[in-house]
Amino acid sequence: MVVPFFTARRRKRLLDQPLAATGEAALQQHVALYRRLPSACKDKLRDIARVLVAEKNWEGCGPMQGKLTDDMKLVIAAQAGVLLLGLGLDPLRDDLYPNLDTVLVYPSAFTSTAPRSVATIGNLPVMSEGFANLGEAWNQGSGGGPVILSWADALRGSLDIAGGHNVVLHEFAHKLDMLDGSVNGTPLLDSREQVDQWKNVLTGSYIQLSRSAALGLPTVLDPYGATNPGEFFAVATEAFFQRPSELRAADSPLYDTLKGYFKQDPAAWEPV
Numbered sequence: 001m002v003v004p005f006f007t008a009r010r011r012k013r014l015l016d017q018p019l020a021a022t023g024e025a026a027l028q029q030h031v032a033l034y035r036r037l038p039s040a041c042k043d044k045l046r047d048i049a050r051v052l053v054a055e056k057n058w059e060g061c062g063p064m065q066g067k068l069t070d071d072m073k074l075v076i077a078a079q080a081g082v083l084l085l086g087l088g089l090d091p092l093r094d095d096l097y098p099n100l101d102t103v104l105v106y107p108s109a110f111t112s113t114a115p116r117s118v119a120t121i122g123n124l125p126v127m128s129e130g131f132a133n134l135g136e137a138w139n140q141g142s143g144g145g146p147v148i149l150s151w152a153d154a155l156r157g158s159l160d161i162a163g164g165h166n167v168v169l170h171e172f173a174h175k176l177d178m179l180d181g182s183v184n185g186t187p188l189l190d191s192r193e194q195v196d197q198w199k200n201v202l203t204g205s206y207i208q209l210s211r212s213a214a215l216g217l218p219t220v221l222d223p224y225g226a227t228n229p230g231e232f233f234a235v236a237t238e239a240f241f242q243r244p245s246e247l248r249a250a251d252s253p254l255y256d257t258l259k260g261y262f263k264q265d266p267a268a269w270e271p272v
């Protein structure tokens with residue numbers, strides 16, 4: 001979806017200005033995936049991140065109220081932007097995460113406020129009240145609802161690429177999944193054939209993960225992905241970008257199917 005003319009003009013003015021030195025330093029120091037990218041992708045990611053920072057409503061929550069800086073927003077937005085890099089979106093004119101209106105950021109793990117009745121109509125992860133939570137993606141209302149994040153965990157996943165966990169990639173994968181209105185682990189795909197391949201491959205990998213998780217076997221994918229197909233896509237997305245070579249070695253059909261959707265090959269970014 002293309003943004004209105006005035007929005008495109010505002011974006012051009014924004015992106016014509018160089019990014020502040022502190023912003024570039026924040027990306028270099030705190031976003032491991034950014035450092036890995038080829039330079040042309042880096043430029044595009046920087047633009048996507050700046051647009052997300054400028055256009056979404058960002059709020060620091062609890063002790064983070066009034067303390068969420070633009071550089072912190074940029075670190076989160078750059079990770080979210082990695083998922084969009086190959087999807088053919090132009091940061092100057094395309095709507096980026098049109099189903100996201102707000103990013104709420106807590107300093108660390110927070111208590112979910114999602115009542116069960118809301119959580120069960122499609123908000124993932126489904127958490128009961130009182131559960132210490134690292135992230136949530138809501139699928140609600142005309143604006144699409146917020147992503148809610150723990151800053152400590154967003155930063156940890158951003159720095160520790162080999163650890164495989166990345167709450168920002170996870171929650172924004174849910175947002176991509178939600179674009180077609182349902183949270184079922186199948187995002188918008190290009191063709192009927194791609195949908196068939198997706199269902200075949202991901203169903204097989206999901207069943208395999210469920211079996212391994214039940215047996216307590218080690219897996220590249222976080223066993224949390226065995227919760228349901230929506231969580232499986234989010235967890236597979238984390239591994240695809242954070243531990244691509246390991247995922248490709250463990251489950252090449254899954255890697256290739258995700259590569260077909262994201263139109264990116266993160267294993268090629270890894271240092272040899």
Ligand SMILES: [Zn+2]
Nearest residue numbers: 124125231234
């Ligand atoms: Zn989730």
